[in-house]
Amino acid sequence: MKKLLLFLSIILAFSCARQMNSNTESTKTVITPIVGDDVEEHGCKASAGYTWSVLRNECVRIFEIGIRLDHYEQVDKAATTAAFVVFETNNGNKAELFLDTEKKPIILVRKNEGQPWVKDDWQLIPWKGYVLKKANEIKYTGK
Numbered sequence: 001m002k003k004l005l006l007f008l009s010i011i012l013a014f015s016c017a018r019q020m021n022s023n024t025e026s027t028k029t030v031i032t033p034i035v036g037d038d039v040e041e042h043g044c045k046a047s048a049g050y051t052w053s054v055l056r057n058e059c060v061r062i063f064e065i066g067i068r069l070d071h072y073e074q075v076d077k078a079a080t081t082a083a084f085v086v087f088e089t090n091n092g093n094k095a096e097l098f099l100d101t102e103k104k105p106i107i108l109v110r111k112n113e114g115q116p117w118v119k120d121d122w123q124l125i126p127w128k129g130y131v132l133k134k135a136n137e138i139k140y141t142g143k
Helices: 002-027
Strands: 051-053 058-060 067-071 083-087 094-098 106-109 117-119 122-125 130-134 137-142
16 A cells, blocks of 8 residues: 555656646747748748849849849949849830839830830830930949
């Protein structure tokens, strides 16, 4: 009988200790921010290089699918800022312009093939690659 009582007390002690450990572990749980958890309103992760494209209606990496346009009067050829152009996939009559100086992209439209894409005072001209003008002044060029 003493052995049975001793055995039951040991089981009871272990089961109580087990419950206490599980309670203390849940209070010690700390939530740490996840690196790269910067999802914007469309679900694009900027830290992974993704930007929302209105023309493509998806998250894209503009430096992979876009055409790079460098500053025309760039003194330092190793500069890291640039503009990018992403074209509409079906007929190419619309171009989405991502500028380093603007927060939102600019949608340019052309009427016919061979003509420039235009919006307000911006013009994207297909000549020896691409030339981007604002108010008839060359701002960016690229191939």
